[in-house]
Amino acid sequence: MNDQATPPPVDMGPRKVGDLSLEESNAVRARQAGRSKATAFVLFGLCALFFAITVVKVGVWG
Amino acid sequence: MTIATNNISLPADWRDFWALTKPRVMSLVVFTALCGLLAAPGSIHPVLAFTAILCIATGAGASGALNQWYEAELDAKMKRTAGRPLPDGRMERESALQFGIGLAAFSVGIMGVAVNWLSAGILAFSIFFYAVVYTMWLKPNTPQNIVIGGAAGAFPPVIGWAAVTGDITLLPVLMFALIFFWTPPHFWALALFMKSDYGAAGIPMLPNVAGQRATRNQIFGYSFVLAAVAVAPWLLGMTGIIYGATAVLLNALFLVLAFASWRSESIDAADMKAEKRLFAFSVLYLFIAFAALALDRMVLA
Numbered sequence: 541m542n543d544q545a546t547p548p549p550v551d552m553g554p555r556k557v558g559d560l561s562l563e564e565s566n567a568v569r570a571r572q573a574g575r576s577k578a579t580a581f582v583l584f585g586l587c588a589l590f591f592a593i594t595v596v597k598v599g600v601w602g
Numbered sequence: 603m604t605i606a607t608n609n610i611s612l613p614a615d616w617r618d619f620w621a622l623t624k625p626r627v628m629s630l631v632v633f634t635a636l637c638g639l640l641a642a643p644g645s646i647h648p649v650l651a652f653t654a655i656l657c658i659a660t661g662a663g664a665s666g667a668l669n670q671w672y673e674a675e676l677d678a679k680m681k682r683t684a685g686r687p688l689p690d691g692r693m694e695r696e697s698a699l700q701f702g703i704g705l706a707a708f709s710v711g712i713m714g715v716a717v718n719w720l721s722a723g724i725l726a727f728s729i730f731f732y733a734v735v736y737t738m739w740l741k742p743n744t745p746q747n748i749v750i751g752g753a754a755g756a757f758p759p760v761i762g763w764a765a766v767t768g769d770i771t772l773l774p775v776l777m778f779a780l781i782f783f784w785t786p787p788h789f790w791a792l793a794l795f796m797k798s799d800y801g802a803a804g805i806p807m808l809p810n811v812a813g814q815r816a817t818r819n820q821i822f823g824y825s826f827v828l829a830a831v832a833v834a835p836w837l838l839g840m841t842g843i844i845y846g847a848t849a850v851l852l853n854a855l856f857l858v859l860a861f862a863s864w865r866s867e868s869i870d871a872a873d874m875k876a877e878k879r880l881f882a883f884s885v886l887y888l889f890i891a892f893a894a895l896a897l898d899r900m901v902l903a
Contacts, residue, residue, distance in 0.1 A: 579616075
């Protein structure tokens with residue numbers, strides 16, 4: 541058992557995207573993060589809007 | 603969704619998608635639609651009113667995105683538009699097309715389900731009219747492009763009205779006519795001092811095709827038609843003195859500025875102060891006219 545090689549430590553730091561350098565990968569990830577946040581904001585707003593429309597249509601608020 | 607920028611491939615930024623919707627044009631669309639909605643008789647639940655305005659804004663954004671998708675190569679030739687996401691290479695053209703179609707489907711669908719199908723139908727037609735009839739057919743082919751194409755921008759107050767009432771009467775038709783006859787003097791004033799830009803892109807705007815004198819004559823002529831249409835709601839008893847007085851004052855000023863432009867013989871864009879004043883005032887004109895109309899109708903109600 542002790543003869544088995546210890547697996548290399550997992551790198552938990554910033555990881556590269558494809559063949560890009562670390563700086564380029566960070567730029568891509570920053571752009572993706574911005575788009576994800578914008579999408580989340582829009583989806584959250586739509587959920588609230590659809591809920592409000594449904595409530596109005598079924599007449600809960602008159 | 604990715605595009606080569608410098609040496610790396612970056613996804614398009616969310617701000618680029620926002621820029622595709624032409625936010626400044628959208629603000630005028632939202633305002634006139636809101637005025638149409640407020641001027642309409644009857645009532646609408648605030649949530650549905652908000653939904654209607656959101657759908658109109660989204661529909662305008664869809665039109666802008668489809669316009670930029672189709673005109674990406676033309677935009678690259680004009681200084682005014684060269685910095686847009688597509689000509690600047692910040693986004694793939696296909697993304698703009700998908701975004702535009704998605705927004706159009708969303709806006710029409712939600713308008714129909716949540717508000718009513720008459721307003722959704724007019725919204726769908728206005729998107730089609732702007733993206734296909736104006737952008738693809740009229741704009742590259744005729745110097746009368748913005749005369750007929752002006753109809754696309756004239757629909758929002760009609761949609762706002764239809765969202766409340768579910769029908770169309772004479773007043774929303776007059777609101778449509780107000781924007782329709784406002785568009786030629788507004789855009790031709792711009793085209794006079796942006797003549798070289800439009801010429802570089804090969805767009806047959808009136809100054810490039812018929813000359814500056816003919817354009818100034820047309821601006822002055824349309825200003826009289828605009829004045830007649832603008833005061834009609836008051837003369838026909840559909841609005842009170844608030845709108846009547848505002849319309850008379852605004853159109854008197856518009857005619858004075860159009861007259862100054864008509865008298866001008868400036869050829870160089872840098873000397874076209876009269877045209878620049880008329881263009882700037884025309885934007886203010888539309889905002890004030892519609893605000894006065896909505897206010898007047900709300901007071902009358």
